[in-house]
Amino acid sequence: MNLQDKVAVITGAASGIGKHIAKVYFDSGARIVIADLDLKAAETAARELDPSGERSMAVAMNVTSEEEVEAGIAAVAARFGGIDVLVSNAGIQIVAPLESFAFADWKKMLAIHLDGAFLTTRACLKVMYAQGRGGSVIYMGSVHSKEASPLKSAYVTAKHGLIGLCKVVAKEGAAHGVRANVICPGFVRTPLVEKQIPEQAKALGMSEADVVKNVMLKETVDGEFTTVDDVAQTALFLAAFPSNALTGQSIVVSHGWFMQ
Numbered sequence: 258m259n260l261q262d263k264v265a266v267i268t269g270a271a272s273g274i275g276k277h278i279a280k281v282y283f284d285s286g287a288r289i290v291i292a293d294l295d296l297k298a299a300e301t302a303a304r305e306l307d308p309s310g311e312r313s314m315a316v317a318m319n320v321t322s323e324e325e326v327e328a329g330i331a332a333v334a335a336r337f338g339g340i341d342v343l344v345s346n347a348g349i350q351i352v353a354p355l356e357s358f359a360f361a362d363w364k365k366m367l368a369i370h371l372d373g374a375f376l377t378t379r380a381c382l383k384v385m386y387a388q389g390r391g392g393s394v395i396y397m398g399s400v401h402s403k404e405a406s407p408l409k410s411a412y413v414t415a416k417h418g419l420i421g422l423c424k425v426v427a428k429e430g431a432a433h434g435v436r437a438n439v440i441c442p443g444f445v446r447t448p449l450v451e452k453q454i455p456e457q458a459k460a461l462g463m464s465e466a467d468v469v470k471n472v473m474l475k476e477t478v479d480g481e482f483t484t485v486d487d488v489a490q491t492a493l494f495l496a497a498f499p500s501n502a503l504t505g506q507s508i509v510v511s512h513g514w515f516m517q
């Protein structure tokens with residue numbers, strides 16, 4: 258599997274899972290675009306991977322902003338002459354019980370996860386359809402695209418929603434050779450999860466060690482975290498897959514936490 262000369266836009270790629278996907282794609286020959294809210298971190302990540310800057314680009318992009326997404330994707334298409342892969346990955350987590358979940362937090366969560374996926378998809382599809390060489394759209398879902406946990410109402414709602422969007426993109430995109438799939442990781446130790454451990458410990462009245470062992474990893478087959486590389490290798494497989502046979506799917510990578 259390689260992505261020689263393909264152009265891949267990865268949102269939220271200044272950190273965590275997205276950053277490692279950018280590395281794996283870069284190592285497989287792709288030109289990579291690190292699109293992130295945090296431009297400084299995006300530039301640092303791009304420079305680390307590709308000091309010459311020949312096969313990389315950092316773009317300031319708040320995925321909830323129609324203007325920033327449109328401008329960012331136009332800049333990518335102008336610089337690299339097309340887009341072959343979109344990984345819609347940017348995301349955050351806010352945990353709270355439903356009865357006290359702030360409406361502003363609910364809207365922020367749905368905006369980043371769902372508006373962000375819609376806006377980046379729409380902008381990239383226009384480029385993919387016009388260039389006529391197909392493409393692959395990958396959404397970063399979660400086991401929470403299939404399963405629920407307490408305290409995560411907005412996250413679970415948004416991550417389930419991505420599966421619906423993916424299936425529509427698969428149906429509409431097929432005529433243009435554009436595939437769409439969702440990756441559903443279990444817990445991965447990124448800054449997003451590090452922040453959650455003490456928050457969940459407080460909300461659930463247990464120790465941080467208990468949160469890891471008895472909440473996050475309890476249902477896995479081996480008590481192990483999923484790694485950024487586990488997710489990135491799946492993202493490579495989906496990006497490089499050669500036909501419409503693999504589209505509209507959601508693939509769970511979670512040490513057996515969720516089995517479908």
Ligand code: NAD
Pocket residue numbers: 268269270271272273274275292293294295318319320321346347348349369397398399400441442443444445446447448449450
């Ligand atoms: P992370 O916090 O390490 O990285 C998230 C990145 O997204 C950051 O660089 C941040 O600046 C960026 N970002 C946040 N809001 C943005 C916005 N509005 N516009 C553009 N960029 C924005 O988190 P991560 O764990 O790597 O998470 C990446 C994705 O993976 C998220 O969608 C998350 O829900 C999903 N996911 C994570 C886990 C996990 O356990 N870490 C599990 C399943 C799914």
